[in-house]
Amino acid sequence: MAQSLVATGCLGPLRRRELLQAGLLAMSGLSQADILRARATAGEASGDTSVIVLYLHGGPSQLETYDLKPQAPLEYRSVFAPIDTRVPGMQLCELFPRQAELADKLALVRSVHHTMSSHSDGGIEVLTGKTPIRPDPASQSKSEHPCLGAVASRLLGPHPAALPRYVAIPQQLYMVRPAYLGLHHGPLAVGDPAAADFKPPVLQIAGGIEGRNLMDRAGLIRQFDRLKGSLDQRGSFEGTDAFRDLALSMLTGPQVAAAFDLSREPDELRDRYGRTHWGQSCLLARRLCEAGVSVVTVYIDAAKSGPDFTNWDDHIMNAGRPGHFAFYMKNRLPYLDQALATLIEDIHARGVDRRILVAVFGEFGRTPRLSQNANGTGRDHWPDAQSVLLAGGGLKTGQVIGATNSKAEYPTERPLTPQDILATLYRHLGIDRQHTFPDFAGRPVPVLGSGTPIAELL
Numbered sequence: 001m002a003q004s005l006v007a008t009g010c011l012g013p014l015r016r017r018e019l020l021q022a023g024l025l026a027m028s029g030l031s032q033a034d035i036l037r038a039r040a041t042a043g044e045a046s047g048d049t050s051v052i053v054l055y056l057h058g059g060p061s062q063l064e065t066y067d068l069k070p071q072a073p074l075e076y077r078s079v080f081a082p083i084d085t086r087v088p089g090m091q092l093c094e095l096f097p098r099q100a101e102l103a104d105k106l107a108l109v110r111s112v113h114h115t116m117s118s119h120s121d122g123g124i125e126v127l128t129g130k131t132p133i134r135p136d137p138a139s140q141s142k143s144e145h146p147c148l149g150a151v152a153s154r155l156l157g158p159h160p161a162a163l164p165r166y167v168a169i170p171q172q173l174y175m176v177r178p179a180y181l182g183l184h185h186g187p188l189a190v191g192d193p194a195a196a197d198f199k200p201p202v203l204q205i206a207g208g209i210e211g212r213n214l215m216d217r218a219g220l221i222r223q224f225d226r227l228k229g230s231l232d233q234r235g236s237f238e239g240t241d242a243f244r245d246l247a248l249s250m251l252t253g254p255q256v257a258a259a260f261d262l263s264r265e266p267d268e269l270r271d272r273y274g275r276t277h278w279g280q281s282c283l284l285a286r287r288l289c290e291a292g293v294s295v296v297t298v299y300i301d302a303a304k305s306g307p308d309f310t311n312w313d314d315h316i317m318n319a320g321r322p323g324h325f326a327f328y329m330k331n332r333l334p335y336l337d338q339a340l341a342t343l344i345e346d347i348h349a350r351g352v353d354r355r356i357l358v359a360v361f362g363e364f365g366r367t368p369r370l371s372q373n374a375n376g377t378g379r380d381h382w383p384d385a386q387s388v389l390l391a392g393g394g395l396k397t398g399q400v401i402g403a404t405n406s407k408a409e410y411p412t413e414r415p416l417t418p419q420d421i422l423a424t425l426y427r428h429l430g431i432d433r434q435h436t437f438p439d440f441a442g443r444p445v446p447v448l449g450s451g452t453p454i455a456e457l458l
Helices: 016-022 032-044 097-101 119-128 148-156 201-206 217-231 241-252 254-260 267-273 277-291 325-349 418-429
Strands: 050-056 107-112 166-169 295-300 356-361 371-373 376-378 386-392 399-401 411-413 436-438 444-446
Touching: 050 119, 050 148, 050 277, 050 325, 050 418, 097 325, 107 411, 107 418, 119 418, 148 166, 148 295, 148 418, 166 277, 254 277, 267 277, 267 325, 277 295, 277 325, 277 356, 325 356, 325 376, 325 386, 356 418, 386 418
Parallel strands: 050 295, 050 356, 107 399, 166 295
Antiparallel strands: 107 386, 356 386, 371 376, 436 444
């Protein structure tokens, strides 16, 4: 009998893009034994809580978002003014007025730090909790260990309503992968929900089936068997009746299609989030988590945002564009403020704020001293200090945890690590951070080798 993908870690000839298009990534490669094992381990975690990670790709400046230093020397201080909130000691950027109104629902952690200064290595650090052994300054590295979403997918097991456990909007984060957990624990990437032609993955495959509708079981089985034949040349799907049934459940399950259907939301609420890539992504993330998806990542990058909008990598000549980085931030920050504030308001209004935890961070912070030359002004990579925003999850919000020195260079109070942030997220999901998985060599690797949940939040 062929070994399962989970047991061997071998991805064989599986083509990831085909699985994504078919909406089957969350289940691909499962043997009947794998499904039973996954269901058996589901007791390790509750399965009724969710995490939304808004990943600010490029590394947002702590000085222009959540850790402004208005008294710092001119060459260090934020280019924006701070605004006060109702929470003592919590000042936010002037371009975050809606978040400022929700200060009692926010927790700011200002003292996170690590040592990885390239984008991919920093992303691996904050998303997996594992420090890359061979840092790559060119940012081409890929994770050797699974990230939060893949771990949740593995330990929580198949969802009873056939929902994917791990979803990426609009695309997966490029530096992380499920590694030795198996391809099927990677995210279901769903595309841009603000696009005029956006369709849920289950509806994308529906257009190609041989039956009249999704309930034509025979047609679905024929299509799935053809897909299986085109992907599998090593017998890894051998005897997978249970896998096929699971796939059919996802394609025919009404809860899956309903969770992805943004047209069910009132126009007023969609407008409040913003009819933008970020706004509709946050709304879709809330719908998915409310339905039962465990981890959703929202890739907060410059995609679909126009020529006056770069990602968060605010060094000089970011994206090959000269000028002052504040110009791009002025365009970018209000979009984040609208989408994030509405998401936080929405989960509280719907009474799911204890179930859904929102985390906002990038791979690192930015250099405290401004850089300037003939091409413009900016801040470079700086892993020694970054800010993380947390909301919901039943956490004790309305507080600031940790502090940096007067120039936002390094933590001076309550130094914390990405592992501490991840430990807090895993605790919310009910996942034992000391649980171990065998890596490709069969060695036991813990979910987190270090880090503890942040006590002030609990």
